[in-house]
Amino acid sequence: MTVTSASPQNTRLMRTLSVLRDVVSRPSGAIGLFLVVFHVVLALVSPWIVPYDYKAMNSAMMLTGPEATHWLGTDHLGRDVFTRVLLGGREALLVTGIATPIAVTWGGFVGILFGLIGGRIDEVLMRVVDAFLSLPWILKMLVLIVTFGTGIEVLIPTLAFFYGIPVIRIARAATHDVVARDFVSAARARGHSRMTIIRHELLPNVLDTLMVEGAMRWSWMLLAFSSLSFLGFGVSPPTPDWGLMIADARGFMSFAPWGVLGPVIALSSLIIGINLTADALAKALGIDRAQKAPV
Amino acid sequence: MLAMLLRRLFLGLVTVWIVSMIIFAGVEMLPGDSCTAFLEREAKGKLLENCREAQGLNRPAAERYFDWATSAARGDLGISANGEKSIAELVGDRLGNSLLLAACSLALGVPLAIFLGVVTGLWRDRPVDLAVSTLAIFAMTIPEFVSATVLILVFSVWLGWLPGIVLTSASAPASEFFPEIILPVLVLTMVMTAHILRMVRSSVIEVMAGDYIQMATLKGVPYWRIVFRHALPNALLPAINVVALTIAWLLGGVVVIEVVFNYPGLGRMMIDAISDRDLPVVQAIALIVATVYVCVNLSADILTMFANPRLRTLHMRRG
Numbered sequence: 001m002t003v004t005s006a007s008p009q010n011t012r013l014m015r016t017l018s019v020l021r022d023v024v025s026r027p028s029g030a031i032g033l034f035l036v037v038f039h040v041v042l043a044l045v046s047p048w049i050v051p052y053d054y055k056a057m058n059s060a061m062m063l064t065g066p067e068a069t070h071w072l073g074t075d076h077l078g079r080d081v082f083t084r085v086l087l088g089g090r091e092a093l094l095v096t097g098i099a100t101p102i103a104v105t106w107g108g109f110v111g112i113l114f115g116l117i118g119g120r121i122d123e124v125l126m127r128v129v130d131a132f133l134s135l136p137w138i139l140k141m142l143v144l145i146v147t148f149g150t151g152i153e154v155l156i157p158t159l160a161f162f163y164g165i166p167v168i169r170i171a172r173a174a175t176h177d178v179v180a181r182d183f184v185s186a187a188r189a190r191g192h193s194r195m196t197i198i199r200h201e202l203l204p205n206v207l208d209t210l211m212v213e214g215a216m217r218w219s220w221m222l223l224a225f226s227s228l229s230f231l232g233f234g235v236s237p238p239t240p241d242w243g244l245m246i247a248d249a250r251g252f253m254s255f256a257p258w259g260v261l262g263p264v265i266a267l268s269s270l271i272i273g274i275n276l277t278a279d280a281l282a283k284a285l286g287i288d289r290a291q292k293a294p295v
Numbered sequence: 296m297l298a299m300l301l302r303r304l305f306l307g308l309v310t311v312w313i314v315s316m317i318i319f320a321g322v323e324m325l326p327g328d329s330c331t332a333f334l335e336r337e338a339k340g341k342l343l344e345n346c347r348e349a350q351g352l353n354r355p356a357a358e359r360y361f362d363w364a365t366s367a368a369r370g371d372l373g374i375s376a377n378g379e380k381s382i383a384e385l386v387g388d389r390l391g392n393s394l395l396l397a398a399c400s401l402a403l404g405v406p407l408a409i410f411l412g413v414v415t416g417l418w419r420d421r422p423v424d425l426a427v428s429t430l431a432i433f434a435m436t437i438p439e440f441v442s443a444t445v446l447i448l449v450f451s452v453w454l455g456w457l458p459g460i461v462l463t464s465a466s467a468p469a470s471e472f473f474p475e476i477i478l479p480v481l482v483l484t485m486v487m488t489a490h491i492l493r494m495v496r497s498s499v500i501e502v503m504a505g506d507y508i509q510m511a512t513l514k515g516v517p518y519w520r521i522v523f524r525h526a527l528p529n530a531l532l533p534a535i536n537v538v539a540l541t542i543a544w545l546l547g548g549v550v551v552i553e554v555v556f557n558y559p560g561l562g563r564m565m566i567d568a569i570s571d572r573d574l575p576v577v578q579a580i581a582l583i584v585a586t587v588y589v590c591v592n593l594s595a596d597i598l599t600m601f602a603n604p605r606l607r608t609l610h611m612r613r614g
Contacts, residue, residue: 131313134588138550139581142569143321223438227551230440231566246444254452260444268437275436
């Protein structure tokens, strides 16, 4: 962990670039970053390059195998699987792409603040955090989703809220590592306010940990989002989504396996890409992420 | 040490207590109550009023929370909203089945994870480590329903070796779940092994870099003796706590696995209860799951304490 004091903008840029170079120079980082960029670009351009309409049904071509006109065959309603695989990550990337930064920001802020304040109130907060973490994610999410419905406008705040809670822990632990150091005491002695100390002394030192944490949260969020879709609590049909597609095609797996293979490969490659990148990023920043339990 | 145990026990109880309040508040937030769910379309006017009267839903929330919490503490989880059966009875079999699934996976996964973790830790950055660690990332981050679907496709559809779906009824004895339980256990084991082996690996690396290991090497202690006598006992201690946390984390994944394989466990019951708005059952399951989590963590703490000589003798040095 490097101690960056209030430094000019271009040193920060230089550091970002050197970290990026370090990530790309590792095979896992290069492959991971390629997969992530590929999926993000695909999600942005896919509506203009898909060969068919994703909701156009064709009763004459139900569950036909891969062929020249339908590269990945058709599903049980005669829709083109290739088209739906290309489009199937957009919803997931949109929801998790918005929810992840929110989760890391609020969880990180609360964690740093309470790490700095400490004392009795910090103890109480940690008990509440523990209590939240002791409930399985799926139960917490489902209660909110059943209450408020399944649209994006519910899923984003729900994911952002629950995935910010473990970030509190990480940020608090990282803050504890620096809060006793001399430069924080010095800032206190100078009479700086809490917000100033957080912004200038603590945040620069905790940021690396939060970045790696954010990358990991992103992949757990994708896991949660697609699992919810799979269970029927995520996006609603006919919107193409990998989790939903796997759930639909599972029943026909014995004679039409192409229906599950496409979304399985697409979803797996995105999640593996994020994790390879997160791993390379952690190594480049010198953070051992394996030490932490997955909660 | 007794004081430490009591402190942990107390903190565990506090956690369960906070969880019970979160659960109660969460379910209060849901629109409708068990009466609207039970009466469905007739839920209006006098009928609804009578039902609420009979179930005591008209009383203030604090009073109802107190009643619910005290009877739950005595083991009485109330009555399911859409039936006359007691929840304790409904949940009993399902809990047993989920525990069977978890126990089989633990029995398989923990030894495997420790073995692989030690191997990858000792041969860090060698081909064997890179291969196993990469596989571990795949296993732990790919959603359970994806790996389950792939396993069903390979072992059940293409090879025809194992049944891909569980058809045994919830109350059947444990022996009848074989061989149907094998695939769900495999999926759960994969995820669990990946989580634990990463922890063991980094713990082994850390311990092997320690001063006393270098000292032992310089003294001329044989390598394998160092590994087994000096390094492993210290490296495996922190793993106990991770196993506990992993189990808790996996409870969410177990729900998905149970749905995929149609396994009659607590997780599938929870999904059904949420869909049916059977609120007393949702509350009961949430409370059971949280209690299991706290108990597992508590036993991990106790195990660590007994296994760690430094903690065991802490009071002697202090006194």
